Amino acid sequence: YQLKIYLKMDADSDLPVSLESWRSSARMALQDGPWGYLEGAAGSEDTMIENIKAFSRYRIRPRYLHDVENRNQSITLFGRKQDSPFIIAPIGVQSIIHKDAEYASAGAAASLGMPYILSTVSSTSIEDIAAKFPESEKWFQLYPGKDENVMKSMVNRAEKAGYKVIVVTVDTTMLGWREQDIKNAYLPFLQGEGIANFITDPEFLKMLETSPENNMQAAIEEFLMVYVNPSFTWDGFRKIRSWTKLPILIKGISSEEDVHTAVKYGADGVIISNHGGRQVDGSISSLEALDEITGENKPEFTILFDSGIRHAADAMKALALGASGVLIGRPYCYAMAVAGQRGIERYLNQLRAEFDLQMALSGYSSISQLGRHTIYKKSPY
Ligand code: FNR
Numbered sequence: 001y002q003l004k005i006y007l008k009m010d011a012d013s014d015l016p017v018s019l020e021s022w023r024s025s026a027r028m029a030l031q032d033g034p035w036g037y038l039e040g041a042a043g044s045e046d047t048m049i050e051n052i053k054a055f056s057r058y059r060i061r062p063r064y065l066h067d068v069e070n071r072n073q074s075i076t077l078f079g080r081k082q083d084s085p086f087i088i089a090p091i092g093v094q095s096i097i098h099k100d101a102e103y104a105s106a107g108a109a110a111s112l113g114m115p116y117i118l119s120t121v122s123s124t125s126i127e128d129i130a131a132k133f134p135e136s137e138k139w140f141q142l143y144p145g146k147d148e149n150v151m152k153s154m155v156n157r158a159e160k161a162g163y164k165v166i167v168v169t170v171d172t173t174m175l176g177w178r179e180q181d182i183k184n185a186y187l188p189f190l191q192g193e194g195i196a197n198f199i200t201d202p203e204f205l206k207m208l209e210t211s212p213e214n215n216m217q218a219a220i221e222e223f224l225m226v227y228v229n230p231s232f233t234w235d236g237f238r239k240i241r242s243w244t245k246l247p248i249l250i251k252g253i254s255s256e257e258d259v260h261t262a263v264k265y266g267a268d269g270v271i272i273s274n275h276g277g278r279q280v281d282g283s284i285s286s287l288e289a290l291d292e293i294t295g296e297n298k299p300e301f302t303i304l305f306d307s308g309i310r311h312a313a314d315a316m317k318a319l320a321l322g323a324s325g326v327l328i329g330r331p332y333c334y335a336m337a338v339a340g341q342r343g344i345e346r347y348l349n350q351l352r353a354e355f356d357l358q359m360a361l362s363g364y365s366s367i368s369q370l371g372r373h374t375i376y377k378k379s380p381y
Contacts, residue, residue, distance in 0.1 A: 012346045019310050026337035034096040036180030038333055043177050043281025051277055051308030054285035058317045059376040063363030071365040075325050078247050083113045084352050089306050089327035090141035092121035093194035098336045108344035110136035117141050117167055121194040130161035139165040144232040149203040155243050171252030173230040176279040192216050195223045234265050241266045254289040269302025276307050276329050294322030312355035320370040
């Protein structure tokens with residue numbers, strides 16, 4: 001595989017290789033509005049930048065003369081083995097990135113055997129994705145909204161459709177201050193994008209006076225009223241916990257205190273994440289939050305990580321700091337903008353090949369060998 005890529009012998013040799021060229025090709029493929037929505041972050045965008053910069057403050061210690069002939073990248077999550085440590089992050093409104101929207105990203109995940117997290121605000125419904133990819137590992141991400149019946153209904157729908165994990169995102173009690181979107185006067189929901197799970201939800205439909213086909217504008221307005229909830233607290237989470245036996249991950253955690261509370265309230269794990277810097281400007285980088293949270297000991301509790309992963313080395317560092325798996329966010333959307341499902345598959349295949357080499361050249365043949373001893377932390381001064 002590596003040789004084919006090196007010698008440009010494969011069918012996808014027309015596609016970009018470096019992350020930067022995927023990104024610049026995506027920029028060319030998208031209009032200002034969708035690009036700003038995908039790439040933008042909160043306020044000065046410093047959190048997004050810091051997420052990426054933090055990785056260079058942690059360095060890998062390569063070890064030599066270890067047998068790395070036979071390698072595997074597998075991890076086990078909730079009792080199921082996954083071939084690689086990569087998980088597809090929930091990203092809403094994918095119809096603004098590519099016409100195939102979530103069919104492209106869920107299709108790539110299914111063909112590569114990676115867990116796929118469908119967003120609450122996806123452009124394709126829970127059931128449509130499940131019907132198209134019945135066998136693949138799918139998780140559903142829930143934004144705690146204002147209407148309990150709608151939330152409960154979505155959790156039940158996901159469970160019924162075969163999704164295996166519920167991911168409750170807690171960092172989005174309202175949308176962050178995103179200047180690119182304000183400058184472009186662009187909010188995809190206003191055009192009815194990203195509301196597929198609502199207009200197919202029996203509880204949501206009960207709240208409307210007429211069907212969305214008759215009055216889409218009213219459906220959009222109702223959606224805007226209920227899809228997030230600034231008054232949501234741990235008591236609300238306790239209710240979500242009582243609705244399902246599926247494992248629940250809390251996504252958007254950046255502090256040790258919140259991890260302890262998550263354990264107390266019955267979560268099965270957390271995703272350390274700051275939403276790619278889209279919510280709190282000036283926040284701690286996600287990697288440094290992970291470092292603080294996991295401390296010296298690898299935690300028993302499931303800890304996943306996202307925000308800033310761009311290369312295989314980044315994934316290695318997060319895994320060494322105690323994450324059990326890592327979510328890929330913006331990069332797969334760059335690849336989707338360039339070439340739909342084919343682009344995503346190409347990008348993720350490259351990432352996996354790079355990860356395999358990166359591990360082997362550093363002297364490790366499996367993820368279980370990674371730990372704090374494999375990382376050197378540079379002094380910030
Ligand atoms: C997101 N993210 C996100 N998270 C979530 O829980 N539900 C969602 O609907 C979305 N939507 C979304 C849209 C866009 C355009 C982006 C860029 C991100 C956050 C996402 O799951 C993940 O946390 C970040 O993408 C990680 O940051 P990086 O690595 O992409 O910078």
